[in-house]
Amino acid sequence: MPVSKEYIIKRLLLLVLVVFGVLIITFVITRIIPAHPELLWAGSHPTEEQLEKARRQLHLDKPIYVQLYYYLTDFIKGNWGVSWRTKHPVLKDIATALPATLELVIVAFIMAIIIGVPLGALAALKRETWVDHVVRVVSVLGASVPVFWLALILQLVLSSWLGLLPGAKRVDEYVVIETGFKPITGFILFDSLIQGNFAVFTNALKHIILPAFVLSMYPFGLSARMTRAVMSEVLNEQHTRSALAWGLPKRVVIYKYALKNALAPVIASLGLSFGYTIIGAFMVELVFVWPGLGLYAAMALLSYDYPAVIGCVIVVALIYTVINMIVDIVHSMIDPRVKL
Amino acid sequence: MQAKPLVVRDLTIHYYTLHGVVKAVRGVSFAVGRGESLCLVGESGSGKSTIGLAVLGALPSNARVVSGKILINGVNILELSEKELEEIRGKEISMIFQDPVASFNPLFTIGQVLSDIIKYKLGVRDKNEAKKLALKALSEVGLPDPERIYNSYPHELSGGMLQRAAIAVALATRPSILVADEPTTMLDVTLQAQILDLLQGLRRKLGLALLFITHNLGVVAAICDKVLVIYAGSVVEYGPVDEVLLSPLHPYTKRLIECVPRSSVKTSRLKYIPGSLPDLRKDYPGCIFAPRCSEALEKCSRIAPKFVEAKPGHFVACHKAVKAG
Ligand SMILES: Nc1ncnc2c1ncn2[C@@H]1O[C@H](COP(=O)(O)OP(=O)(O)OP(=O)(O)O)[C@@H](O)[C@H]1O
Ligand code: SF4
Ligand SMILES: [Mg+2]
Numbered sequence: 111m112p113v114s115k116e117y118i119i120k121r122l123l124l125l126v127l128v129v130f131g132v133l134i135i136t137f138v139i140t141r142i143i144p145a146h147p148e149l150l151w152a153g154s155h156p157t158e159e160q161l162e163k164a165r166r167q168l169h170l171d172k173p174i175y176v177q178l179y180y181y182l183t184d185f186i187k188g189n190w191g192v193s194w195r196t197k198h199p200v201l202k203d204i205a206t207a208l209p210a211t212l213e214l215v216i217v218a219f220i221m222a223i224i225i226g227v228p229l230g231a232l233a234a235l236k237r238e239t240w241v242d243h244v245v246r247v248v249s250v251l252g253a254s255v256p257v258f259w260l261a262l263i264l265q266l267v268l269s270s271w272l273g274l275l276p277g278a279k280r281v282d283e284y285v286v287i288e289t290g291f292k293p294i295t296g297f298i299l300f301d302s303l304i305q306g307n308f309a310v311f312t313n314a315l316k317h318i319i320l321p322a323f324v325l326s327m328y329p330f331g332l333s334a335r336m337t338r339a340v341m342s343e344v345l346n347e348q349h350t351r352s353a354l355a356w357g358l359p360k361r362v363v364i365y366k367y368a369l370k371n372a373l374a375p376v377i378a379s380l381g382l383s384f385g386y387t388i389i390g391a392f393m394v395e396l397v398f399v400w401p402g403l404g405l406y407a408a409m410a411l412l413s414y415d416y417p418a419v420i421g422c423v424i425v426v427a428l429i430y431t432v433i434n435m436i437v438d439i440v441h442s443m444i445d446p447r448v449k450l
Numbered sequence: 451m452q453a454k455p456l457v458v459r460d461l462t463i464h465y466y467t468l469h470g471v472v473k474a475v476r477g478v479s480f481a482v483g484r485g486e487s488l489c490l491v492g493e494s495g496s497g498k499s500t501i502g503l504a505v506l507g508a509l510p511s512n513a514r515v516v517s518g519k520i521l522i523n524g525v526n527i528l529e530l531s532e533k534e535l536e537e538i539r540g541k542e543i544s545m546i547f548q549d550p551v552a553s554f555n556p557l558f559t560i561g562q563v564l565s566d567i568i569k570y571k572l573g574v575r576d577k578n579e580a581k582k583l584a585l586k587a588l589s590e591v592g593l594p595d596p597e598r599i600y601n602s603y604p605h606e607l608s609g610g611m612l613q614r615a616a617i618a619v620a621l622a623t624r625p626s627i628l629v630a631d632e633p634t635t636m637l638d639v640t641l642q643a644q645i646l647d648l649l650q651g652l653r654r655k656l657g658l659a660l661l662f663i664t665h666n667l668g669v670v671a672a673i674c675d676k677v678l679v680i681y682a683g684s685v686v687e688y689g690p691v692d693e694v695l696l697s698p699l700h701p702y703t704k705r706l707i708e709c710v711p712r713s714s715v716k717t718s719r720l721k722y723i724p725g726s727l728p729d730l731r732k733d734y735p736g737c738i739f740a741p742r743c744s745e746a747l748e749k750c751s752r753i754a755p756k757f758v759e760a761k762p763g764h765f766v767a768c769h770k771a772v773k774a775g
Contacts, residue, residue, distance in 0.1 A: 347552065348552035348553055349552060349553055349554055349556075350555075351508065351547075352545075352554070352616070353555065353563070354508060355506055355508055355539060355544065355545040355620075356539070356544055356563075356567055356619050356620055356623075357539040357541060357544065357567060357570070357571050358540070358563075358567060358570060359536055359570055360532075360536060362566060362570065366566075367555050367557075367558065370555075370557050370558075371556075371557060444557065445556070445557055446556075446557065446603045446605070447556060447605050
């Protein structure tokens with residue numbers, strides 16, 4: 111893999127910079143702007159005792175730069191505060207919620223790519239035919255349908271009315287209890303599979319289909335449109351014509367050669383759409399009561415749970431930077447001209 | 451007598467565009483024998499590439515072969531299905547192009563392309579066996595260190611090396627016909643000569659029928675046995691290379707030769723033929739070159755000249771030339 115040390119160092123520095131920036135911003139918003147920051151920390155209807163405790167924890171009697179010092183070092187040490195709402199340490203809450211969100215997003219992206227890329231390629235091959243038009247309509251609809259609306263409709267029709275698929279939660283508790291399933295990584299599909307627990311696996315799979323489908327709509331539309339655009343370009347390039355002239359079978363030229371050219375831009379655009387997908391995930395989790403970061407953040411926001419909100423903001427910023435790095439690395443793996 | 455590998459008869463090709471039907475090739479006939487090389491010469495836009503692509507059955511989708519025959523080893527490829535054409539490409543006929551860099555997919559090594567072609571065209575499934583054949587093909591075109599070239603991506607090689615690699619790819623499957631569409635135009639002069647030498651050698655060694663497309667008469671002299679001069683999609687002159695270059699009959703050929711820059715004659719500007727190609731969407735009752743011809747006779751714009759054998763083996767379509775000859 112053509113990834114240089116400089117690149118890794120540069121990226122790690124960027125990571126630190128982003129996290130530092132986010133920490134500063136949250137510090138300013140929650141500590142400097144409010145007249146009584148301890149009110150944000152002590153929960154609703156605090157007693158004087160609780161307020162005093164919060165003041166001590168936040169070092170409010172000390173100068174601002176000392177407060178900032180403690181703010182940063184606490185973060186590094188993993189003391190992200192305690193959520194008012196759940197009464198658990200924020201870091202622990204996030205560690206439980208994050209795998210649920212990642213599992214949902216990963217399944218959604220896999221669905222989007224598996225359906226979107228071949229459809230886009232097909233549309234490029236059958237340009238200006240009914241196939242192309244159908245793919246265009248479907249992918250534009252997919253990319254523009256409001257997530258919240260689609261989630262509610264599908265939940266109502268497929269789950270409530272027809273009872274085809276479960277419309278809430280990741281897995282049914284009774285299956286977990288009956289089979290004595292113990293999560294390891296927090297990715298239920300993965301954990302159940304490596305433990306050979308197929309009852310939990312199929313149950314979790316049924317649960318993830320609807321939310322992942324809703325979430326996959328935007329990346330699906332995007333990858334179909336992108337694949338079609340890049341493929342039509344690549345199919346007209348000289349190297350495609352040369353490969354055909356040299357006698358390579360058309361299917362090989364299209365599905366092995368040209369498709370690889372289309373892959374890098376598609377992955378890059380999916381990576382860039384990640385921010386949008388996370389927002390989508392928040393809404394999908396809200397509708398499908400999916401115990402992920404989105405649900406956690408939404409609940410935290412609604413209950414003014416500052417430590418939890420700050421924790422979520424930092425984690426999302428971290429993920430965003432890491433995703434960009436992954437996109438870069440995948441790009442360099444696909445395209446030998448890209449040196450990182 | 452065995453049929454020549456490539457025979458084209460009365461080929462007529464139209465492009466369908468938003469601005470009308472472009473009659474790009476207008477009844478062209480020629481044949482190339484084993485070990486023989488035929489040059490197609492003419493100005494830009496005269497239809498050379500169109501003919502080259504047609505011969506491979508690889509015309510753009512907006513092109514239609516309106517009439518004619520293209521016989522490859524006796525089989526009219528215009529009657530073949532897309533699947534059967536795919537079978538013939540590579541095996542019986544192959545092609546190299548003007549831009550060697552653009553001819554290779556930037557994401558695949560030369561070796562990957564070569565191995566795939568060997569796998570799909572020669573049916574060699576064994577990876578080591580395929581690689582051996584690929585390395586052999588690369589050393590055959592005079593590439594030093596075939597192992598390195600095999601593992602290289604296009605951006606790691608120079609234009610000259612890539613054109614050699616393209617020749618290796620095109621000939622790895624041992625086709626009997628090679629179409630070369632301006633393969634040296636984008637290379638600098640010393641490389642041009644090397645590539646021409648290479649093609650010349652391979653033609654002899656493999657008994658290739660070579661259809662060489664160029665607008666450069668200097669190149670023609672270096673590589674061809676026979677020359678076919680094309681103007682606006684029509685053949686105007688055909689004959690052995692010495693005959694055509696040293697005693698051209700058609701006024702268009704004469705102008706082309708005058709335009710070749712000569713080191714002995716110092717001129718400040720490049721010569722060109724006055725006027726431009728006619729509108730290819732129209733039909734012309736007389737000689738299609740008449741509007742630009744300095745020797746035109748009165749009947750030229752009314753009556754089309756016949757393509758006749760003016761001297762043994764030397765054909766021309768021109769009222770003036772035939773009268774004089
Ligand atoms: N795909 C196409 N669609 C429409 N017209 C085309 C297409 N390709 C070529 N033509 C037209 O057909 C005519 C012949 O083009 P062709 O490329 O065969 O010429 P050429 O002799 O190879 O020229 P050059 O020396 O520039 O390569 C030109 O008028 C050109 O504009
Ligand atoms: S036929 Fe007439 S117009 Fe045409 S090339 Fe000959 S002399 Fe010129
Ligand atoms: Mg051309």
